Amino acid sequence: MRTNTRSFLGAEVELESVLVPLDLVSVFGRLAPVEVDFGSGDGSFLVALAERSPERDFLGVEKLPGRFQSGCRRIGARGLSNARILQLEISHALYLLPRGSIDVFYLLFPDPWPKRRHQLRRVVTTEFLRAVARALKSHGAVRIKTDQEDYFAAMQRTLRDAPELNAIVEDGEAALPQTTFEKRFLQAGAPIYRLELRKTVANG
Numbered sequence: 001m002r003t004n005t006r007s008f009l010g011a012e013v014e015l016e017s018v019l020v021p022l023d024l025v026s027v028f029g030r031l032a033p034v035e036v037d038f039g040s041g042d043g044s045f046l047v048a049l050a051e052r053s054p055e056r057d058f059l060g061v062e063k064l065p066g067r068f069q070s071g072c073r074r075i076g077a078r079g080l081s082n083a084r085i086l087q088l089e090i091s092h093a094l095y096l097l098p099r100g101s102i103d104v105f106y107l108l109f110p111d112p113w114p115k116r117r118h119q120l121r122r123v124v125t126t127e128f129l130r131a132v133a134r135a136l137k138s139h140g141a142v143r144i145k146t147d148q149e150d151y152f153a154a155m156q157r158t159l160r161d162a163p164e165l166n167a168i169v170e171d172g173e174a175a176l177p178q179t180t181f182e183k184r185f186l187q188a189g190a191p192i193y194r195l196e197l198r199k200t201v202a203n204g
């Protein structure tokens with residue numbers, strides 16, 4: 001695993017191969033709990049978490065070049081060694097994460113694709129939840145937020161196909177920094193729907 005120190009101050013994860021699982025110890029230069037932010041956008045949530053928890057590592061996954069670069073610059077400007085961003089599709093990144101390696105996944109305000117004919121593009125599917133369960137450590141958590149009631153209901157239906165993940169009453173909400181999109185939605189008075197899941201089976 002290499003990081004490119006020239007373009008983004010070492011904040012991006014550069015893959016040796018799109019087929020080889022990520023070596024998280026090599027990415028962060030140490031063995032520590034890892035949290036993953038899917039669709040990390042401008043990186044401000046990732047950076048806020050990394051600044052307040054230097055003993056943990058934070059991996060963003062973002063496909064859009066402009067947002068990926070903003071996130072990398074934000075990390076580089078603060079000199080954070082515990083935050084990195086991978087520019088990749090979420091489904092592909094999930095495939096590269098070693099089994100039982102992740103402590104927490106965040107999926108915060110995923111693209112809603114409200115039109116019926118576009119809903120197949122939504123990130124949360126049975127395959128997504130099963131892959132998340134596979135990559136999570138035992139008792140690892142998934143934190144999801146959306147402003148879309150319809151998507152939220154669809155997520156809860158999909159959850160029935162992932163018995164390893166159980167919805168629990170969220171306890172740490174107040175402690176989470178607000179994301180850029182969350183601030184926008186709150187300002188607009190939009191509702192925020194939250195789901196916290198926990199992996200309840202041991203890693204096989």
Ligand SMILES: C[S@@+](CC[C@H](N)C(=O)[O-])C[C@H]1O[C@@H](n2cnc3c(N)ncnc32)[C@H](O)[C@@H]1O
Pocket residue numbers: 038039040041042061062063064067088089090091107108109110111123179180181182
């Ligand atoms: C609505 S924005 C939310 C960004 C951030 N989580 C926040 O709350 O401010 C969704 C983000 O997910 C990214 N995204 C959507 N689908 C993705 C995918 N399949 N793979 C990687 N990134 C994706 C988008 O490019 C965008 O930056």
